[in-house]
Structure formats: C-alpha cells, structure tokens
Amino acid sequence: MTLPGVALLLTGLLFYLAGTVGLLRFPDVYSRLHAITKADNVGLGLLCLGIALLSSSWGIAALLALVWLLAIGAATVGCHLIARHSLLERQRGRRE
Amino acid sequence: MSDALLPLSVFVPLLAGVCVFLSGGGARSPVALSGVLLSLAISLLLVMAVGSQGTLDHALAGWEPPLGIRLHADGLAALMILLTAVVGALVSLHAVGQFAGKSEIANRFWTLWLLLWGSLNALFLSADLFNVYVTLELVTLAAIPLVLLAGSRQSVSASLNYLLLALFGSLLYLGGVALIYGMTGTLDLQLIGERLPAGGWPVGVATALIVAGLLVKAAIVPFHFWLPPAHGGAPAPVSALLSALVVKAAVYLLLRLWAGPLQLPLSAPWVAQLLGALGAAAIILGSIQAMRQPRLKLVVAYSTVAQLGYILLFFPLAVASAWQGAVYHGLAHGVAKAALFLAAGNMLYHLGHDRVAELRGMGRPLALSLGAFAIASVSIMGLPPSGGFIAKWLLLQSALEQGLWWIVATVLVGGLLAAGYVFRVMRYAFMEAHAGPSVDRAPTPAQPLMVWSALTLAVLSIVLGFTARPLLTLLGEIPLGGG
Amino acid sequence: MIVVDTLAALILVVLAWRCLLLTDLFRSIVLFIVFGLLMALAWARLDAPDLALAEAAIGAGLLGVLLLGTWRAMGSPDGDHRQPGRALQVIAAGGGMVLAVLVGIALHQLPVSEQAAGALALERLDEAATQQPVTAVLLNFRSYDTLLEMGVLLMALLGTWLARVPLMESLSGDDASRGTELLPVALRVFVPVMLLVGAYLIWAGTHSPGGAFQGGAVLAAAGVLLALAGRLRGDTGDSLPLRMLLVLGLTVFSLAGLLLIPLQGAFMAYPPTLIYPVMLIVEYSLAVSIAITLVLLYTGSRGLRRGPA
Known part of the structure; x- marks a missing residue:
C-alpha cells in the first residue's frame, strides 16, 4: 500500500501548488476563490486518501474522511461568503 | 491548622470579589462591606498567627516542593499583609463616599479591589518562582482596569501604556524563571537557593532578566514614565491603592529574592551599587519632577517615583538595620501616600480641578483634608516623629556605619527635595483668598467618610513613628535562605 | 527532518519580522494568524500536542478573530495607525537582538539540572x-x-x-x-x-x-x-x-x-x-x-x- 499512498500524497501536493499559484497570480477575488477552493478540496482529499492508505487502518480512514468532509463544508461556506461580500461591496460602490 | 490561614487569606478576598460581582451591588453594598471586613479579619488573624508562632508553611494540594507549590508566611510577608489590610480597609471607607450614587462604577471598583486584595496576599505568601509570575499578572490585571474606572480617554491611553510595559516586564521575568528552572529543576524559592550554581553566565542573565522585569513593574527610574499618568489619572481610592500597595509588591519581590534564591548574584558589589544608584536616581529625578507638576495628583504620583527609590538603597548597604529601614520605609510610605492621594482626591472632588497654582483659599472649606495632607507630608519628608523618619534614620545609620557617604547625601537631599514639593503645595493652599478657591463647577463638599479616612491614614503615618519596636520584632531577622 | 525544522524556524522568524514591520494593519494580522498556525506545528514537532492544540485554537484562532474584529471596529483602519519613530525602531530592534544573543549564550552554556521537578512528576503520575x-x-x-x-x-x-x-x-x-x-x-x-x-x-x-x-x-x-x-x-x-x-x-x-x-x-x-x-x-x-x-x-x-x- 506504500506506493499508491505516496503517489496520492504527491498528487495532492501538486494540487496545493497549483491552487497557491492561482491564488497569487489570478487577477480578482472570484478567480482566486475558484483556484483555491477547487485545488484545496481535491488536494486535501488526495492527501487524506494517501494517509489512509499508508496507515492501513479503517478507524483512521474514517476519521480522515470526516476531516475532509468538514473541511469541504467550511471551505464552501467561506468561499460563498467571501464572494457575496465582494459582490455586495461592488454593487454598493456602483450606487455611490 | 493555623497554616490553613494562608490559603484562606488569599481566597476570602478573592471569593468576596466574586460575590460582589454576582450581587451587582453599589457603593454601600452590604456584600462588599462584609467582604472587606472578612478580608481584614482573616489578614489580621494571619498576622497574629505569624506573630505568635513564627513562620508558617502550607504545601498546596498536599504536594511538597519541588512537585507542588508552597505558601510561606514570615515576618516580611506578614507586615506587607498588615499594610494591605490597614490601608485597604481605610481606602474602602473612602470609596464608599467617592463612588456614592454611581452604582455601576462602584460595583466594578469593589469587584476589582477585592480581587486585587486576594492577589496581593497571594503574591506576598508565594514561595514559588513561577507562582510569583502568576500573582504578578493577577496584581497587574486587577490594577489596570481600576485605572480605567476614571472613564476618560486619557485613562484608556494611560492604562494601555501601563499594560504594555507591565507585559514587557512579565516577559523578561518569565524568561529568567525558565533559565533558573533549567539550571535547578525546581521553582521553589528555598530549593533554588540550595541548588543554584554560584556563578556563571546563565545565572547572570537569569538574574538580570528577573530584576529588569521587576524594575519595570516597580516603576524604578528609568522605567518610571508609565506611573504618573496612570496613578495621577485614576480615581482617588484607586491611586491610593496603586501607589501604596501595587508598586510596592514588585519591590517586595526584589527584597524577597535577595533574601532567598538570588542572594549571591544580587550581592555582587557592582550589582548592589547599580541597584542603589538607580534608587538614588529615582529619589532625585522623581522629586525634581514632583516640584514641577502643575496638578496636585501628579505631584503625589511623582513623589511615589521618588519614594520607591529609598527601598533600593538597601542593596548596597545589605545589613540588618538597612533591611529594617527599607521594609519600614515600605510601610510608612504606603500609609502616608494613601493619605496624600485621598486628601488630594477630596480637593479634586470639591473643586473639580487640582491645579496647584489655583488652590489658594482652600484652607477654609477643606481644612481637614488639607490637614491630612500636611500631616502625611511630615512622614514623606522624613521628619520626626513619623514612620518615614524611623525608616530614613535606620537607612542613614547603616550608611554612616559603612561610610557610604553618597547614600547619606542622597537621603538628606531627598528629604530636602520632598520638603520642596510639599511646601510648594502648602504655599498656595494656605494663602487666603477673599472669594474662596477657584472652582471648575459648583463645589461639592467631600463626604465625612472621605475626609475622616484620609485623616486617619495621615495620623497613622505619624503613629508609625512610635510603633517601630513591635513591628520590627514581627519582621525579625533577614530571612536568609528563603525561609 | 532537520532541514524541515530549520526551514520552519526560519519562516517563523521571517513571519514575525514582517508582521512587525508591515504598515498595513490587516496584512499584519493575517501574518500573525499564519505565525500562530506555524507555531502550533512547531509545538507538535516538539512533542507538545497540548501546547499545539492551545496555540492553534487560542493563539491563531481566537486571537486572530479578536484582532480582525478590532481592526473592523476601528473603521478607517490605517488612519489612526502611527509608525513609531526611526530611533525607537532601531532601539527596539537592537535591544531585542542583544537580548536574544545574551539568552542564546546562556541557553548554550546552561548547566541542566539532573533532578528536574518535571521528571519527578512523571514518576509519580499514578498518585495524581x-x-x-x-x-x-x-x-x-x-x-x-x-x-x-x-x-x-x-x-x-x-x-x-x-x-x-x-x-x-x-x-x-x-x-x-x-x-x-x-x-x-x-x-x-x-x-x-x-x-x-x-x-x-x-x-x-x-x-x-x-x-x-x-x-x-x-x-x-x-x-x-x-x-x-x-x-x-x-x-x-x-x-x-x-x-x-x-x-x-x-x-x-x-x-x-x-x-x-x-x-x-x-x-x-x-x-x-x-x-x-x-x-x-x-x-x-x-x-x-x-x-x-x-x-x-x-x-x-x-x-x-x-x-x-
């Protein structure tokens, strides 16, 4: 189980790298959010999967699945609120 | 069972503070007043127990050091607890008048003051280097909100400066504690004394960090600049508590550490001379600043900066009579300074301002408060017969015996400078004015409790000139080795 | 692992440095939160999971929330923010460095005690x-x-x-x-x-x-x-x-x-x-x-x- 586990970890890190580059290089809030949430959700999922394989224990796998689900949930709500805030700010700016 | 008095004298005031917080009572809150009475009673019981049985020890949670924390009451701790109890009780009476009709502020005052009382007792009784850090934090964090009771923007900035410097001091102290724990593997004051290496770089750095931290907290020159705005801007009972007790706590720790674990590093000649020189600088600079202040409460606050310097003169002298003099100075200054701040507070309360140059004609409406100010000043100047005189006499005596002329000169010049700033106030205050003193608003006469508490404290500062024998017997020998 | 640890320690120092020198308060706060998270990792590496938890929850989490709340309440965030004078900055930086060197030498020479209370506590854990x-x-x-x-x-x-x-x-x-x-x-x-x-x-x-x-x-x-x-x-x-x-x-x-x-x-x-x-x-x-x-x-x-x- 070591080889697929390590492979998953490396792929996950690649997603993190891509997400971070996107966060730094993209021009506005929305595309940055797009980069970071997509990349991080998949990246974290792959990391969790990789660690679960390496640990080869069902208990730890279940815990990691829970971690991933909660992180995705939090990221979704956070992304939604940040985008909404930015949208409202822009509308307010146009009105003034 | 009398050693159970040690934790009780910490937790009776502390829990009384919690009860006041819960009850939400105002200036005349029966909960607060019975809390003050109970705290006074338990403190006096502890002092009497130390007087009759000598030192008391209590291993908390049943764990002996180095595992647990030890509380330790000796003559020095008992005297400080006595000072806190007597000054605290009288200041509490003043507060009843000062905060009358302001139930919200009064409730906060009682809560914080009773918590502060418990914290001070905890600090005086602690025999554990890390626990001392915790109690220092407690005392600081009780003192800062008390400054905020003035409710002005200036008091916010004064207390923010106080907070930042106090935290800086705590951090330095904590660094020293960590180094000492690494070297000795214990935090108990007595065990540290037995195990600490006789010298070397790490011991030096640890001592320097701890002493620097305490000097910041004690507002010793050059770390004094936070004190006058904080003490001068607070309500009168708070100023009295801060100047008489809170800054004294940090100086007390310097004496305690000298007599205990840090005796060797603190007795090195240049260290002792340096501490003494800082004390001398505080006396001279503080007094000169006090003479130049436009507001009465700032005069009294700078006088605290100066008076704290006398206790540091102990370190170059380092003999029994100087020990007695330094501790007695702590007591005498505590009582006299509380009287000065309460009296100055009464004038501010009456006139709505405390500008020294506009105090003329005040002698008639504020005769008793002015009298209290004058009587307490006798002790501050160190004239006989007063507590301040006994303290300075003991310090002078040991300086003369050792031929340390610069200390003799400092004490004498310090007394003259104190006379200078006191008489500057008197000169204006005793001048007659046909129209009465200038006021900022319709005069509000201070209530009798406010006047009489100031006067009682002032009289006590003179009485201390006659009670040196029993009090110094209670103090006993220098408790070398941490007791 | 030594490489990772050294890197983490360096990043911590750089973060602290940037956090102090930035004139933009908001960025300082964000860096402070990142600092807290990395600090938590450092504690975990030092086998102190309790401290790591506390640092992450209180140092990075709640302290970060309090700072951000304060920043928002200040309204015009940078209007009232004065940088201290150059001289004061030099004194603070110089003093901090001298202190670090002094403590560093002390730590290097520290004669570590054989009879630490911590070891005794571990021995008598059963009684607790x-x-x-x-x-x-x-x-x-x-x-x-x-x-x-x-x-x-x-x-x-x-x-x-x-x-x-x-x-x-x-x-x-x-x-x-x-x-x-x-x-x-x-x-x-x-x-x-x-x-x-x-x-x-x-x-x-x-x-x-x-x-x-x-x-x-x-x-x-x-x-x-x-x-x-x-x-x-x-x-x-x-x-x-x-x-x-x-x-x-x-x-x-x-x-x-x-x-x-x-x-x-x-x-x-x-x-x-x-x-x-x-x-x-x-x-x-x-x-x-x-x-x-x-x-x-x-x-x-x-x-x-x-x-x-």
Missing part, C-alpha cells in the same frame, strides 16, 4: 489519578496556578468592559451573512459538531491531550461563529445567570479546594477516591467559564442575546 502529565500538573500538582489564572481571565474581561465605555463604537454586522440560504444550513451542521468536539476535548483532557482551555476555546469558537452569523448578539446589560457562568470555574475550583481542607489537611488536596470526579467537574466548569469569557471578549459586550434567525 491521571495518565496525562499536562493535566496532572495543571489540575493537581500545580492546580493553584491554574486557579489563579482563572482570576486573570475574569479581570481581563472586566478591563475590556471598562475600556469599552470611553471607546464606544458600534460593531456593525456584515451584510454578506444576511439573506443567504447557505449559512443557516452550515450553522445547523457545524455548531453541534463544534459543541461535541469541545465537550469531547474537555473530557479527553483527563487522559490524553486536551482539557479545559482547549475545549473551552472550541466551545467559544462555536459562539463566535453564531455571533458572526448574527444569531448571537451582544447585549448592553449583563444578567445574573451569565455572571454566574463567568465565575463558575473560579468558584467551583476554589470551593472544592477550601471545603475539602478538613479531609486532607491542605488546600486543593483531594481524597484519592474523589480525585477523578472532582477533576472532571472542575474541568467542565473551567471550560464553560473560559468559553463564555472568550465569546464576550469577542462581542465586547456585557451580555448576550439571541439574534433574529
């Missing part, structure tokens, strides 16, 4: 009725320190209340959280989970990393989340039940210590059969007080009331 060394120190060997720290927390809150009167300002809710359907669903999922995790952490403290401070911080985070969503509002008046919860930890802890003096002859010494239940009760009451205090520090208010759903 817990297998978790940190809990044994915090709630048994040196419980007095922990008890006094609760006093510190109460006074810090009182200070905040008093400072707020002269610095009156209003914390306006963010309209991004209003009128969205996602938030209520998220709250319904997250808040119960957070409460569960908090309660678990408190209980876990009796045998593994966790305890009143970490668990209390998680409970407080649930409160902060509710406040951010507008479900929990600051109130101008404080109520008796709330005040009772605020001092619950301090009161229960000290009363347990005082009332049991006659049994064991020392303050805070508990009879062996009572140690575990007393410790559990104390942990939970401490955590409740810590959580409420932290939430009130965030809202900056005297009391709390329910906001519109």
Whole structure:
C-alpha cells in the first residue's frame, strides 16, 4: 500500500501548488476563490486518501474522511461568503 | 491548622470579589462591606498567627516542593499583609463616599479591589518562582482596569501604556524563571537557593532578566514614565491603592529574592551599587519632577517615583538595620501616600480641578483634608516623629556605619527635595483668598467618610513613628535562605 | 527532518519580522494568524500536542478573530495607525537582538539540572489519578496556578468592559451573512459538531491531550461563529445567570479546594477516591467559564442575546 499512498500524497501536493499559484497570480477575488477552493478540496482529499492508505487502518480512514468532509463544508461556506461580500461591496460602490 | 490561614487569606478576598460581582451591588453594598471586613479579619488573624508562632508553611494540594507549590508566611510577608489590610480597609471607607450614587462604577471598583486584595496576599505568601509570575499578572490585571474606572480617554491611553510595559516586564521575568528552572529543576524559592550554581553566565542573565522585569513593574527610574499618568489619572481610592500597595509588591519581590534564591548574584558589589544608584536616581529625578507638576495628583504620583527609590538603597548597604529601614520605609510610605492621594482626591472632588497654582483659599472649606495632607507630608519628608523618619534614620545609620557617604547625601537631599514639593503645595493652599478657591463647577463638599479616612491614614503615618519596636520584632531577622 | 525544522524556524522568524514591520494593519494580522498556525506545528514537532492544540485554537484562532474584529471596529483602519519613530525602531530592534544573543549564550552554556521537578512528576503520575502529565500538573500538582489564572481571565474581561465605555463604537454586522440560504444550513451542521468536539476535548483532557482551555476555546469558537452569523448578539446589560457562568470555574475550583481542607489537611488536596470526579467537574466548569469569557471578549459586550434567525 506504500506506493499508491505516496503517489496520492504527491498528487495532492501538486494540487496545493497549483491552487497557491492561482491564488497569487489570478487577477480578482472570484478567480482566486475558484483556484483555491477547487485545488484545496481535491488536494486535501488526495492527501487524506494517501494517509489512509499508508496507515492501513479503517478507524483512521474514517476519521480522515470526516476531516475532509468538514473541511469541504467550511471551505464552501467561506468561499460563498467571501464572494457575496465582494459582490455586495461592488454593487454598493456602483450606487455611490 | 493555623497554616490553613494562608490559603484562606488569599481566597476570602478573592471569593468576596466574586460575590460582589454576582450581587451587582453599589457603593454601600452590604456584600462588599462584609467582604472587606472578612478580608481584614482573616489578614489580621494571619498576622497574629505569624506573630505568635513564627513562620508558617502550607504545601498546596498536599504536594511538597519541588512537585507542588508552597505558601510561606514570615515576618516580611506578614507586615506587607498588615499594610494591605490597614490601608485597604481605610481606602474602602473612602470609596464608599467617592463612588456614592454611581452604582455601576462602584460595583466594578469593589469587584476589582477585592480581587486585587486576594492577589496581593497571594503574591506576598508565594514561595514559588513561577507562582510569583502568576500573582504578578493577577496584581497587574486587577490594577489596570481600576485605572480605567476614571472613564476618560486619557485613562484608556494611560492604562494601555501601563499594560504594555507591565507585559514587557512579565516577559523578561518569565524568561529568567525558565533559565533558573533549567539550571535547578525546581521553582521553589528555598530549593533554588540550595541548588543554584554560584556563578556563571546563565545565572547572570537569569538574574538580570528577573530584576529588569521587576524594575519595570516597580516603576524604578528609568522605567518610571508609565506611573504618573496612570496613578495621577485614576480615581482617588484607586491611586491610593496603586501607589501604596501595587508598586510596592514588585519591590517586595526584589527584597524577597535577595533574601532567598538570588542572594549571591544580587550581592555582587557592582550589582548592589547599580541597584542603589538607580534608587538614588529615582529619589532625585522623581522629586525634581514632583516640584514641577502643575496638578496636585501628579505631584503625589511623582513623589511615589521618588519614594520607591529609598527601598533600593538597601542593596548596597545589605545589613540588618538597612533591611529594617527599607521594609519600614515600605510601610510608612504606603500609609502616608494613601493619605496624600485621598486628601488630594477630596480637593479634586470639591473643586473639580487640582491645579496647584489655583488652590489658594482652600484652607477654609477643606481644612481637614488639607490637614491630612500636611500631616502625611511630615512622614514623606522624613521628619520626626513619623514612620518615614524611623525608616530614613535606620537607612542613614547603616550608611554612616559603612561610610557610604553618597547614600547619606542622597537621603538628606531627598528629604530636602520632598520638603520642596510639599511646601510648594502648602504655599498656595494656605494663602487666603477673599472669594474662596477657584472652582471648575459648583463645589461639592467631600463626604465625612472621605475626609475622616484620609485623616486617619495621615495620623497613622505619624503613629508609625512610635510603633517601630513591635513591628520590627514581627519582621525579625533577614530571612536568609528563603525561609 | 532537520532541514524541515530549520526551514520552519526560519519562516517563523521571517513571519514575525514582517508582521512587525508591515504598515498595513490587516496584512499584519493575517501574518500573525499564519505565525500562530506555524507555531502550533512547531509545538507538535516538539512533542507538545497540548501546547499545539492551545496555540492553534487560542493563539491563531481566537486571537486572530479578536484582532480582525478590532481592526473592523476601528473603521478607517490605517488612519489612526502611527509608525513609531526611526530611533525607537532601531532601539527596539537592537535591544531585542542583544537580548536574544545574551539568552542564546546562556541557553548554550546552561548547566541542566539532573533532578528536574518535571521528571519527578512523571514518576509519580499514578498518585495524581491521571495518565496525562499536562493535566496532572495543571489540575493537581500545580492546580493553584491554574486557579489563579482563572482570576486573570475574569479581570481581563472586566478591563475590556471598562475600556469599552470611553471607546464606544458600534460593531456593525456584515451584510454578506444576511439573506443567504447557505449559512443557516452550515450553522445547523457545524455548531453541534463544534459543541461535541469541545465537550469531547474537555473530557479527553483527563487522559490524553486536551482539557479545559482547549475545549473551552472550541466551545467559544462555536459562539463566535453564531455571533458572526448574527444569531448571537451582544447585549448592553449583563444578567445574573451569565455572571454566574463567568465565575463558575473560579468558584467551583476554589470551593472544592477550601471545603475539602478538613479531609486532607491542605488546600486543593483531594481524597484519592474523589480525585477523578472532582477533576472532571472542575474541568467542565473551567471550560464553560473560559468559553463564555472568550465569546464576550469577542462581542465586547456585557451580555448576550439571541439574534433574529
């Protein structure tokens, strides 16, 4: 189980790298959010999967699945609120 | 069972503070007043127990050091607890008048003051280097909100400066504690004394960090600049508590550490001379600043900066009579300074301002408060017969015996400078004015409790000139080795 | 691993440096939060999971939230922000470096004691009725320190209340959280989970990393989340039940210590059969007080009331 586990970890890190580059290089809030949430959700999922394989224990796998689900949930709500805030700010700016 | 008095004298005031917080009572809150009475009673019981049985020890949670924390009451701790109890009780009476009709502020005052009382007792009784850090934090964090009771923007900035410097001091102290724990593997004051290496770089750095931290907290020159705005801007009972007790706590720790674990590093000649020189600088600079202040409460606050310097003169002298003099100075200054701040507070309360140059004609409406100010000043100047005189006499005596002329000169010049700033106030205050003193608003006469508490404290500062024998017997020998 | 550790240590120093020198307060705060998270990792690397948990929950999490809240309340964030003068900066930096060198040399030469109290504590863990060394120190060997720290927390809150009167300002809710359907669903999922995790952490403290401070911080985070969503509002008046919860930890802890003096002859010494239940009760009451205090520090208010759903 070591080889697929390590492979998953490396792929996950690649997603993190891509997400971070996107966060730094993209021009506005929305595309940055797009980069970071997509990349991080998949990246974290792959990391969790990789660690679960390496640990080869069902208990730890279940815990990691829970971690991933909660992180995705939090990221979704956070992304939604940040985008909404930015949208409202822009509308307010146009009105003034 | 009398050693159970040690934790009780910490937790009776502390829990009384919690009860006041819960009850939400105002200036005349029966909960607060019975809390003050109970705290006074338990403190006096502890002092009497130390007087009759000598030192008391209590291993908390049943764990002996180095595992647990030890509380330790000796003559020095008992005297400080006595000072806190007597000054605290009288200041509490003043507060009843000062905060009358302001139930919200009064409730906060009682809560914080009773918590502060418990914290001070905890600090005086602690025999554990890390626990001392915790109690220092407690005392600081009780003192800062008390400054905020003035409710002005200036008091916010004064207390923010106080907070930042106090935290800086705590951090330095904590660094020293960590180094000492690494070297000795214990935090108990007595065990540290037995195990600490006789010298070397790490011991030096640890001592320097701890002493620097305490000097910041004690507002010793050059770390004094936070004190006058904080003490001068607070309500009168708070100023009295801060100047008489809170800054004294940090100086007390310097004496305690000298007599205990840090005796060797603190007795090195240049260290002792340096501490003494800082004390001398505080006396001279503080007094000169006090003479130049436009507001009465700032005069009294700078006088605290100066008076704290006398206790540091102990370190170059380092003999029994100087020990007695330094501790007695702590007591005498505590009582006299509380009287000065309460009296100055009464004038501010009456006139709505405390500008020294506009105090003329005040002698008639504020005769008793002015009298209290004058009587307490006798002790501050160190004239006989007063507590301040006994303290300075003991310090002078040991300086003369050792031929340390610069200390003799400092004490004498310090007394003259104190006379200078006191008489500057008197000169204006005793001048007659046909129209009465200038006021900022319709005069509000201070209530009798406010006047009489100031006067009682002032009289006590003179009485201390006659009670040196029993009090110094209670103090006993220098408790070398941490007791 | 040495490479990773060195890198982490370097990043910590650089983060601290940037955090101090940035003129943009908002960026400083963000860097401070990142610093806290990395610090938590450093503690974990040093085999101190308790400290790592506390650092992440309080140092990075709640402190970050408090700083951001303050930043928002300041209104014009950079208008009032003065950089100290050049001379002062040089003195502070120079002094800090001298101090670091002095302490560094001291640490390098430190004659480490053979008979540390910490080692003794590990030997006698059985008598403390817990297998978790940190809990044994915090709630048994040196419980007095922990008890006094609760006093510190109460006074810090009182200070905040008093400072707020002269610095009156209003914390306006963010309209991004209003009128969205996602938030209520998220709250319904997250808040119960957070409460569960908090309660678990408190209980876990009796045998593994966790305890009143970490668990209390998680409970407080649930409160902060509710406040951010507008479900929990600051109130101008404080109520008796709330005040009772605020001092619950301090009161229960000290009363347990005082009332049991006659049994064991020392303050805070508990009879062996009572140690575990007393410790559990104390942990939970401490955590409740810590959580409420932290939430009130965030809202900056005297009391709390329910906001519109």
